[in-house]
Amino acid sequence: MSVKAFELVPAVERELLMGEKARINIECIECCGKHLYVGTNDCIIHHFLLEEVTSSKGKLSYLAQKLLHKYLGLKKPVAELRAASALERLIVLCDGVVFLVDMVTLETVPSAAGGGAKIRNVTGFCINENPVNGDPFCVEMGVLTSKRRTVQIYMIYEDRVQLVKEVSTPEQPCALSLDGYFLCLALATQYMILNYNTGSFQDLFPYNSEERRPIVKRIGREEFLLAAPGGLGMFANAEGVSQRAPVNWSERVICAAVCFPYVVALDESFITIHSMLDQQLKQTLSFRDGHILQDFEGKMILASTKAVYVLVPLPLERQIQDLLAGQRVEEALTLTEGAQRNIPKDRFQILHKRILQQVGFIQFGQLQFSEAREHFRKGQLDVRELISLYPLLLPASSSFTRCHPPLHEFADLNQLAQGDQEKVLHCKKFLIRYLEEVRSTEVVNGCREDVDTALLKLYAEQHHESLMELLTSDNSCLLADKLPAICCSSVHLLCLGKIENCQDLLLERATLHGKLEEHDKALQILVHELKDFQSAESFCLWASSCQDSTYRQKLFHLLLSVYLDGNHCGRSNAGGSGGEYDMAAVDLLNRHGEVFDAAQVLRILPESWSLQLLCPFLNRAVRASMHACRMSQIGLGLAHSENLQLLHDRLEERKKNIVVSEKKGCHLCHNTFSQPDVVCLPGPVPVHAHCVARRVRDSPTKRLLANSSNHT
Amino acid sequence: MKKPDVKVVLLGDMNVGKTSLLHRYTERKFKDTISTVGGAFFLKQWGPYNISIWDTAGREQFHGLGSMYCRGASAVILTYDVTNWQSLAELEERFLSLTDTANHDCIYALVGNKADLTDLKAQLPLDLSGASPASLSGTGLHKQVPREEAMALYERILRYKGLDEKSSLPAEKMCFETSAKTGYNVDTLFETLFDLVLPSILRKRNENLVSPTVDLEEYREASARRGKTCC
Ligand SMILES: Nc1nc2c(ncn2[C@@H]2O[C@H](COP(=O)(O)OP(=O)(O)OP(=O)(O)O)[C@@H](O)[C@H]2O)c(=O)[nH]1
Ligand SMILES: [Mg+2]
Numbered sequence: 030m031s032v033k034a035f036e037l038v039p040a041v042e043r044e045l046l047m048g049e050k051a052r053i054n055i056e057c058i059e060c061c062g063k064h065l066y067v068g069t070n071d072c073i074i075h076h077f078l079l080e081e082v083t084s085s086k087g088k089l090s091y092l093a094q095k096l097l098h099k100y101l102g103l104k105k106p107v108a109e110l111r112a113a114s115a116l117e118r119l120i121v122l123c124d125g126v127v128f129l130v131d132m133v134t135l136e137t138v139p140s141a142a143g144g145g146a147k148i149r150n151v152t153g154f155c156i157n158e159n160p161v162n163g164d165p166f167c168v169e170m171g172v173l174t175s176k177r178r179t180v181q182i183y184m185i186y187e188d189r190v191q192l193v194k195e196v197s198t199p200e201q202p203c204a205l206s207l208d209g210y211f212l213c214l215a216l217a218t219q220y221m222i223l224n225y226n227t228g229s230f231q232d233l234f235p236y237n238s239e240e241r242r243p244i245v246k247r248i249g250r251e252e253f254l255l256a257a258p259g260g261l262g263m264f265a266n267a268e269g270v271s272q273r274a275p276v277n278w279s280e281r282v283i284c285a286a287v288c289f290p291y292v293v294a295l296d297e298s299f300i301t302i303h304s305m306l307d308q309q310l311k312q313t314l315s316f317r318d319g320h321i322l323q324d325f326e327g328k329m330i331l332a333s334t335k336a337v338y339v340l341v342p343l344p345l346e347r348q349i350q351d352l353l354a355g356q357r358v359e360e361a362l363t364l365t366e367g368a369q370r371n372i373p374k375d376r377f378q379i380l381h382k383r384i385l386q387q388v389g390f391i392q393f394g395q396l397q398f399s400e401a402r403e404h405f406r407k408g409q410l411d412v413r414e415l416i417s418l419y420p421l422l423l424p425a426s427s428s429f430t431r432c433h434p435p436l437h438e439f440a441d442l443n444q445l446a447q448g449d450q451e452k453v454l455h456c457k458k459f460l461i462r463y464l465e466e467v468r469s470t471e472v473v474n475g476c477r478e479d480v481d482t483a484l485l486k487l488y489a490e491q492h493h494e495s496l497m498e499l500l501t502s503d504n505s506c507l508l509a510d511k512l513p514a515i516c517c518s519s520v521h522l523l524c525l526g527k528i529e530n531c532q533d534l535l536l537e538r539a540t541l542h543g544k545l546e547e548h549d550k551a552l553q554i555l556v557h558e559l560k561d562f563q564s565a566e567s568f569c570l571w572a573s574s575c576q577d578s579t580y581r582q583k584l585f586h587l588l589l590s591v592y593l594d595g596n597h598c599g600r601s602n603a604g605g606s607g608g609e610y611d612m613a614a615v616d617l618l619n620r621h622g623e624v625f626d627a628a629q630v631l632r633i634l635p636e637s638w639s640l641q642l643l644c645p646f647l648n649r650a651v652r653a654s655m656h657a658c659r660m661s662q663i664g665l666g667l668a669h670s671e672n673l674q675l676l677h678d679r680l681e682e683r684k685k686n687i688v689v690s691e692k693k694g695c696h697l698c699h700n701t702f703s704q705p706d707v708v709c710l711p712g713p714v715p716v717h718a719h720c721v722a723r724r725v726r727d728s729p730t731k732r733l734l735a736n737s738s739n740h741t
Numbered sequence: 742m743k744k745p746d747v748k749v750v751l752l753g754d755m756n757v758g759k760t761s762l763l764h765r766y767t768e769r770k771f772k773d774t775i776s777t778v779g780g781a782f783f784l785k786q787w788g789p790y791n792i793s794i795w796d797t798a799g800r801e802q803f804h805g806l807g808s809m810y811c812r813g814a815s816a817v818i819l820t821y822d823v824t825n826w827q828s829l830a831e832l833e834e835r836f837l838s839l840t841d842t843a844n845h846d847c848i849y850a851l852v853g854n855k856a857d858l859t860d861l862k863a864q865l866p867l868d869l870s871g872a873s874p875a876s877l878s879g880t881g882l883h884k885q886v887p888r889e890e891a892m893a894l895y896e897r898i899l900r901y902k903g904l905d906e907k908s909s910l911p912a913e914k915m916c917f918e919t920s921a922k923t924g925y926n927v928d929t930l931f932e933t934l935f936d937l938v939l940p941s942i943l944r945k946r947n948e949n950l951v952s953p954t955v956d957l958e959e960y961r962e963a964s965a966r967r968g969k970t971c972c
Contacts, residue, residue, distance in 0.1 A: 274781045
């Protein structure tokens with residue numbers, strides 16, 4: 030159940046800090062912007078400048094530059110270091126004494142220069158990160174001294190150090206943290222919260238501080254993280270209430286900090302990372318001789334006894350994608366939603382939508398349809414992403430392309446189902462339900478045709494009873510779309526079946542026959558049953574609208590023969606009405622002469638027809654063939670003259686001289702010529718032979734070719 | 742993080758089935774559990790309200806955390822195992838004192854879990870009780886805790902808490918027998934409690950309305966931090 034949330038990056042190596050000296054250990058660190066201070070057990074403060082370097086590959090590293098080190102002269106370890114950057118001082122605890130040194134020179138600030146009185150017999154101190162004093166040049170400090178059962182509150186000003194409060198505690202305190210007026214204390218046998226302003230206090234829970242080192246860590250406004258029995262990390266707010274479930278550490282954790290949404294804890298051999306969102310252990314990094322873990326303005330710094338490291342969080346998006354890649358949808362969603370407060374609102378919304386959609390597809394792939402639907406809906410999925418998984422459902426005219434980077438790893442439904450037809454069927458049923466649900470909502474704005482057409486095809490294929498309902502209600506189906514033969518015919522057959530015997534729907538029947546490419550049946554109905562010649566003509570135009578000219582010609586010839594046959598039948602059966610069809614045939618020829626193959630028409634026309642009658646048709650036919658003939662002659666002439674022109678240009682170029690010398694430069698690389706092998710580009714432009722070669726190699730068309738050949 | 746309006750806490754000895762009850766209610770299934778470490782909570786949307794339900798650890802080791810979990814609770818579910826008399830006794834001996842930090846008007850429920858092991862009717866979820874009992878397996882275990890015992894404890898709790906028996910909720914209503922395994926009575930338990938704590942939610946909301954507070958601390962922290970990081 031791991032996720033890579035952090036990376037451990039070395040910051041100050043052992044060499045830089047202590048060289049080969051074996052007995053030197055790091056005791057404390059402080060980081061303030063780029064300034065890193067390290068206190069060691071030989072009473073020295075080291076000052077480094079820490080530069081963040083990002084490699085071209087995006088890999089982060091740190092470059093530490095040593096600025097200064099200073100021996101404090103006390104022969105004791107430097108126990109604590111805290112920056113008071115507004116005062117440009119470091120607060121130092123060494124040999125039980127708290128005093129101030131200059132942040133730049135590391136010189137002790139003398140009392141006369143505002144160094145203030147030293148605080149003696151100190152066993153530990155903390156800085157109030159949520160100060161109650163409005164003065165930005167005042168640092169508030171909680172201090173534990175060897176004086177029994179008390180905590181002291183100091184204010185450090187530029188020119189003085191002032192004891193403002195002394196509170197007594199029921200037991201000996203051994204660790205503390207301060208937020209506003211709230212002191213969170215580890216006493217010998219329990220933790221407690223104490224308001225030093227009102228004196229009120231709240232017991233938290235028992236803990237044996239002698240057995241295990243307590244941890245009292247402020248993690249946010251009025252919230253603390255505490256080491257609890259059984260290796261737990263417990264959260265407690267100033268009211269003494271736990272608002273988050275505890276995390277389960279090892280028993281030996283020595284330091285902890287929060288880098289939202291993670292709790293990072295350090296013991297002697299490992300860094301463990303738990304999520305505050307689901308309390309799960311997410312990552313473990315081995316870390317030898319773990320000693321210090323502290324966060325400085327969001328930067329997590331760790332130290333072993335010999336070296337300093339930075340724990341760098343990986344980009345959230347990447348963590349989420351890693352979780353999704355492992356199909357850990359719950360965790361991915363929790364992490365995304367937990368990040369809401371750390372990301373600008375608009376960016377969060379985009380991220381959130383995308384993750385919801387990805388989660389939906391993962392669940393879709395696992396056939397967890399109700400969950401998938403919910404996530405598609407919440408993520409406002411462009412339905413076409415889903416439709417496009419089903420081969421041939423989107424109309425050919427659809428402009429849709431899948432989003433990039435892709436929302437899922439499936440090529441199509443067949444790959445997803447791996448040949449399991451039952452799965453395919455389930456997926457299709459799901460899509461039907463989903464499309465029915467969304468087709469009337471605004472999610473499908475702008476792609477209504479795609480959605481309705483896909484639904485129609487699915488209905489047809491599944492012989493779904495809602496087919497007619499869809500067709501007869503307000504819909505955006507594209508019937509002209511080249512439906513795959515099976516869907517197409519089944520839609521139309523189904524419809525035809527329903528209206529076969531219905532005299533009122535002749536026109537619809539004709540249309541449906543047309544869609545089934547049964548053109549002669551359609552024309553029979555239009556011509557003989559409806560006697561609507563206008564529509565018959567329009568039908569030919571419509572049915573051939575997306576086809577080439579021979580197809581259209583075929584249809585018109587068909588109509589002509591229907592007319593002529595009608596003429597024939599008319600004469601033998603009904604008598605008299607034959608003239609009607611003759612007129613229709615003549616009109617057709619005269620109106621659409623250019624479509625017909627005149628020679629073929631003349632062959633089938635009845636002998637009896639007068640030339641007069643067909644004059645417009647014949648005129649047009651002759652004109653059309655003359656036109657075609659002349660157009661091709663013109664084309665030929667133009668091509669010939671262009672050829673001559675090019676030939677001429679080439680000869681011209683050959684005649685010109687160009688001078689190449691060592692002073693002249695190649696137009697491609699702008700270096701001079703040093704050798705006589707020169708290529709001349711049209712212009713004339715002299716260039717290096719190798720430059721031309723490279724350019725040809727790198728030219729976009731060439732690259733394109735190279736790429737596409739890679740893919741195939 | 743959504744801020745809960747109200748808190749309900751499950752207390753009781755280890756192995757009585759607190760985690761299983763919560764699973765049954767929230768996920769509608771009975772799954773394998775491991776003994777809870779520390780504690781966990783679940784946020785339940787109840788109409789417009791958020792109710793946090795805390796599942797605590799019954800193990801002795803984590804006993805000390807109980808008071809903190811109960812602080813500010815509106816309802817405490819004291820859970821025992823009907824097949825284990827000791828688990829009821831532990832409620833009085835160990836767990837009751839943890840509830841001192843709960844709200845003054847906190848509601849207590851006594852819940853005897855694993856009723857499926859002792860009662861035929863609990864082998865089916867409450868709403869399916871029409872099925873024939875012939876299909877049910879025999880009730881192997883002896884019921885160690887009659888409901889009357891739990892009701893008696895409930896009355897004692899009222900007395901310990903100094904609550905007036907007449908104006909408090911009756912034992913009859915607040916003592917449940919459940920089965921996380923079959924789901925018997927589980928919804929009834931939680932939903933009865935939620936309905937009972939609603940007044941407490943409304944009261945809390947009203948209090949917040951009556952005394953609107955401007956958070957000066959927030960502003961101060963922000964400005965002070967700005968001042969400090971000007972280097
Ligand atoms: N037959 C039966 N077994 C149950 C029931 N509820 C829980 N169990 C079993 O009892 C055991 C303990 O259940 P948990 O829910 O983990 O108990 P718990 O109270 O949370 O225990 P801790 O977390 O250690 O405090 C598990 O083996 C469950 O399967 C029930 O209603 N009927
Ligand atoms: Mg449990």
